[in-house]
Amino acid sequence: MATGAVTAGGAEGHEGVDQGKRDFLYIATAAMGAVGAVGAVLPLINELAPDAQTIAAGAPIEVDLAPIAEGQIMHVVWRSKPIFVRHLTAKEIAEGKSVPRDAMIDPAPETARVKAGHDQWLVVIGICTHLGCIPLDKEGPFGGWKCPCHGSQYDPLGRVRRGPAPANLAIPPYAFLNDTKIRIG
Amino acid sequence: MSGQSTYVPKSAFAKWFEARLPLGGLIHSSFIAYPTPRNLNYMWTFGGILSFMLVAQILTGIVLAMHYTPESTMAFNSVEHIMRDVPSGWLLRYLHSNGASFFFAAAYIHTFRGLYYGSYKAPRELLWLLGVVILLLLMATAFMGYVLPWGQMSFWGATVITNLFSAIPIIGNTIVAYLWGGYAVGNPTLNRFYSLHYLLPFVIAGVVALHVWALHVAGQNNPAGIDVKSSKDTVAFTPYATVKDAFGLLVFLIVYCWFVFYVPNILGDSDNYITANPLQTPAHIVPEWYFLPFYAILRAMPDIFFIPAKLAGVITMFGAILLLALAPWLDTSRVRSAKFRPLYRQFFWVLVIASLGLGYIGSKEVTPGYTTVGRILTAYYYLHFLVIMPLLGLIETPKKLPNSISESVLGGATAMPAAAAAAPERKG
Numbered sequence: 102m103a104t105g106a107v108t109a110g111g112a113e114g115h116e117g118v119d120q121g122k123r124d125f126l127y128i129a130t131a132a133m134g135a136v137g138a139v140g141a142v143l144p145l146i147n148e149l150a151p152d153a154q155t156i157a158a159g160a161p162i163e164v165d166l167a168p169i170a171e172g173q174i175m176h177v178v179w180r181s182k183p184i185f186v187r188h189l190t191a192k193e194i195a196e197g198k199s200v201p202r203d204a205m206i207d208p209a210p211e212t213a214r215v216k217a218g219h220d221q222w223l224v225v226i227g228i229c230t231h232l233g234c235i236p237l238d239k240e241g242p243f244g245g246w247k248c249p250c251h252g253s254q255y256d257p258l259g260r261v262r263r264g265p266a267p268a269n270l271a272i273p274p275y276a277f278l279n280d281t282k283i284r285i286g
Numbered sequence: 287m288s289g290q291s292t293y294v295p296k297s298a299f300a301k302w303f304e305a306r307l308p309l310g311g312l313i314h315s316s317f318i319a320y321p322t323p324r325n326l327n328y329m330w331t332f333g334g335i336l337s338f339m340l341v342a343q344i345l346t347g348i349v350l351a352m353h354y355t356p357e358s359t360m361a362f363n364s365v366e367h368i369m370r371d372v373p374s375g376w377l378l379r380y381l382h383s384n385g386a387s388f389f390f391a392a393a394y395i396h397t398f399r400g401l402y403y404g405s406y407k408a409p410r411e412l413l414w415l416l417g418v419v420i421l422l423l424l425m426a427t428a429f430m431g432y433v434l435p436w437g438q439m440s441f442w443g444a445t446v447i448t449n450l451f452s453a454i455p456i457i458g459n460t461i462v463a464y465l466w467g468g469y470a471v472g473n474p475t476l477n478r479f480y481s482l483h484y485l486l487p488f489v490i491a492g493v494v495a496l497h498v499w500a501l502h503v504a505g506q507n508n509p510a511g512i513d514v515k516s517s518k519d520t521v522a523f524t525p526y527a528t529v530k531d532a533f534g535l536l537v538f539l540i541v542y543c544w545f546v547f548y549v550p551n552i553l554g555d556s557d558n559y560i561t562a563n564p565l566q567t568p569a570h571i572v573p574e575w576y577f578l579p580f581y582a583i584l585r586a587m588p589d590i591f592f593i594p595a596k597l598a599g600v601i602t603m604f605g606a607i608l609l610l611a612l613a614p615w616l617d618t619s620r621v622r623s624a625k626f627r628p629l630y631r632q633f634f635w636v637l638v639i640a641s642l643g644l645g646y647i648g649s650k651e652v653t654p655g656y657t658t659v660g661r662i663l664t665a666y667y668y669l670h671f672l673v674i675m676p677l678l679g680l681i682e683t684p685k686k687l688p689n690s691i692s693e694s695v696l697g698g699a700t701a702m703p704a705a706a707a708a709a710p711e712r713k714g
Contacts, residue, residue, distance in 0.1 A: 149478070150463065151463060151468045155469070159469055181469050182470055233452075234445065235567040249570060251652055264588065264595045267595060
């Protein structure tokens, strides 16, 4: 069957068809339909995103550090996630600096884990970077955290030391308002 | 294989109806006159059992949905309400929760029967692929259903499985946020899982219709794995297959009911009777038993070159199902049934043992010893499909196939002339 030109005769059922007109109609219909389909699918996907209520409930929180004794870990909740606020001991700080980082899964110097001038405060999202379980405090040979699900182990600075977790415990956005108060978020 | 319908409507109404919608002819040719190989054994009753379980799960699910509340602060209590307050609620819930287990048990038997008797081979490749699609949909449905009671295992199972998608490079975290509808698993997640858990069984029913359609085009495989050659090789679906299926189904249902009435919680996890707590992971997270082999594969992977362990685990786990889908093209032997494949038959059982072993490893806590065994078994599972299956077809000498299905059942009495039979065990 010829395309483009007007065909006289042609295949059965297609006699006297203006092929140029047909082509225009096919392309115009397909293009309009495609735009419409994309337009219809977008809201269906978009509604899956976190809604305004959820986002509003995820506003920043302030945490008072004063009650956390040295060696203690406090759990607070921000955006439905547990945040571990750990008051590191002098021993943990020293070990965090001296431990060789070459063999680490996600090597990070101690300075990347805490804020400058606040060496004793570690603030991390308490969610294992493997599949999202909450690691148990001070379990495992490294004295940081151990994930009960698949056995990942973290050191006191929240650095992953044994897999399967691929990355260190994430650090949420936070800032020191003064020496004993932080704002997370 | 289904051929022309021999259905003849008798009453005036049936004639009037048949002329307008030939439903009677379709049912008659598919489920009454349909010729089934006369050597089918009880392994072939699981297709019917699975159809029954799908309908049963939909029925119990629909009535449970009338009493359940998909809201994160009320879901757990509404399930307890079903258990204590709703008349017969305890029975319907136990039927539904144990029904999932028995659905999977039947699905796995059905799948391994296909692997043993070569049911995936030409001309049944599409039939097999549709089966793999049904298995995947079944897994998705079961996983989302397990989240609904909003116990500790519901919540943490949902967390672990949705986090699988964060392993995808670059867009992974966005996908996970869209799955959750929040910053973690929460009420929006529960709502959408409930919606999908209600939808997916009907999608499964649609794919099952395609599965049965494809089955009726290619015809059933049979324990001898040879094609039907004459009407002597077959018996009518009704009463022979119907009664055999019904008997198999009732035996299956007796075992199912024993679980429902005597040990309804033995297949579940007691932690799921604790309300979901987003701030405390249970000491030992395990999925339901039917996911354990896949869970073991997920946990087995180490870092592989530039692929982190997490992504490697996810790829390997989904790959384990993909391998099933590829079986029709990985198996190079032209002989279908393992009955006539002395080597494949042994490796088949090794695969069964390896799969059960993976299930055992999946139920255990993570220790270096178990991880090592898990890695060996995962490697063997892959080896079976990627190396052993293709290789066996080339090196194995199959036993002589019977000339016909009727000969294999009835002995030589009704044997056809040897020349009339093909000999697919001879290569080339």
